[in-house]
Amino acid sequence: MSLTADQTSAGQPEYGDAQYPFHITKEEERQLRLRGAEAAPSLVIGQATSFDEYARQLMIPPAVMDLARKAEDLRLSAWEIEAMRKHLAPATAPGEKVGLLRQILVEKYNHDKTHPPYIRVACTGRGDYDHLAAEHGHLHPDDHPKGDIGSPVVLEIWPAQHYSPIHSHGHTTGIVFCLAGQLDVMVYEHLDWDARKLGLLTLTPGQCAWLSRDNYAVHRVYCPMDGGGGSTGPGYMNASADFGASFHVYLNPEQTGVEDEDEDEDEDEDEDGDSYSRDSFNYIDEESKEQRPFATESDLSWAILRRVLANTPLT
Numbered sequence: 001m002s003l004t005a006d007q008t009s010a011g012q013p014e015y016g017d018a019q020y021p022f023h024i025t026k027e028e029e030r031q032l033r034l035r036g037a038e039a040a041p042s043l044v045i046g047q048a049t050s051f052d053e054y055a056r057q058l059m060i061p062p063a064v065m066d067l068a069r070k071a072e073d074l075r076l077s078a079w080e081i082e083a084m085r086k087h088l089a090p091a092t093a094p095g096e097k098v099g100l101l102r103q104i105l106v107e108k109y110n111h112d113k114t115h116p117p118y119i120r121v122a123c124t125g126r127g128d129y130d131h132l133a134a135e136h137g138h139l140h141p142d143d144h145p146k147g148d149i150g151s152p153v154v155l156e157i158w159p160a161q162h163y164s165p166i167h168s169h170g171h172t173t174g175i176v177f178c179l180a181g182q183l184d185v186m187v188y189e190h191l192d193w194d195a196r197k198l199g200l201l202t203l204t205p206g207q208c209a210w211l212s213r214d215n216y217a218v219h220r221v222y223c224p225m226d227g228g229g230g231s232t233g234p235g236y237m238n239a240s241a242d243f244g245a246s247f248h249v250y251l252n253p254e255q256t257g258v259e260d261e262d263e264d265e266d267e268d269e270d271e272d273g274d275s276y277s278r279d280s281f282n283y284i285d286e287e288s289k290e291q292r293p294f295a296t297e298s299d300l301s302w303a304i305l306r307r308v309l310a311n312t313p314l315t
């Protein structure tokens with residue numbers, strides 16, 4: 001798996017002169033990585049090697065630690081990663097048939113060019129593009145009429161050089177566990193285009209970031225791997241099969257086992273427009289720079305994708 005073409009000798013991504021996706025200079029990147037490494041509570045869950053780090057780890061809520069502990073042995077197998085690469089690969093000649101994941105990227109790209117697309121796979125429920133699997137011979141077309149929202153467990157597939165808008169996970173409690181490749185996560189103080197950046201971190205397989213109502217609920221995710229050329233930004237579509245993958249869990253407030261007198265479960269949003277549940281999150285539109293809600297529909301269901309991957313010849 002190769003890293004991005006414009007790597008520095010230190011192996012860090014080069015963000016250039018305040019360009020996409022984070023709009024920061026190289027010096028700002030250095031400062032934000034330092035800030036991320038010193039953040040309290042710690043942005044990444046791990047075994048402490050210093051007293052200071054132990055204190056930062058200790059401040060991570062028990063509900064988050066429980067999610068992380070249950071996820072710590074998860075990995076994608078070598079054949080799953082290889083099959084995903086095959087389905088993400090771009091066409092090598094005009095008109096050449098591409099795999100299921102590239103097909104979904106193209107559909108999403110045609111629908112929304114404000115940021116490069118990524119793929120959300122629901123581990124429960126159905127996905128909006130499950131019907132495309134029928135064309136690959138893996139699904140009866142009548143099986144999946146419509147997608148669902150609000151799966152508590154989601155696999156996200158991040159094509160190299162693609163990224164999400166800035167978004168908030170509202171009042172949910174959750175984890176972002178890296179399964180494959182490499183993912184950069186920028187954490188923001190609140191949901192706003194100009195929000196203060198709290199820190200930048202790079203996740204590699206086995207590393208786990210987290211979020212709760214009170215900490216790190218707002219972020220942007222980016223895959224810094226080799227996109228096969230071109231500069232990322234609105235309207236960008238990569239030309240490589242490289243990707244990062246992450247496993248996400250989102251618990252609604254009533255599911256964390258922690259009593260909270262502030263919560264009113266009858267409401268969908270609080271006065272700040274923060275979402276209470278994983279059915280809908282808010283994001284900052286990359287063009288208007290305004291806040292919008294999005295229903296958390298997924299693109300595929302894991303049951304379908306697993307079947308497609310298992311039936312993919314790897315030679």
Ligand SMILES: [Fe+2]
Nearest residue numbers: 167169219221
């Ligand atoms: Fe997120």
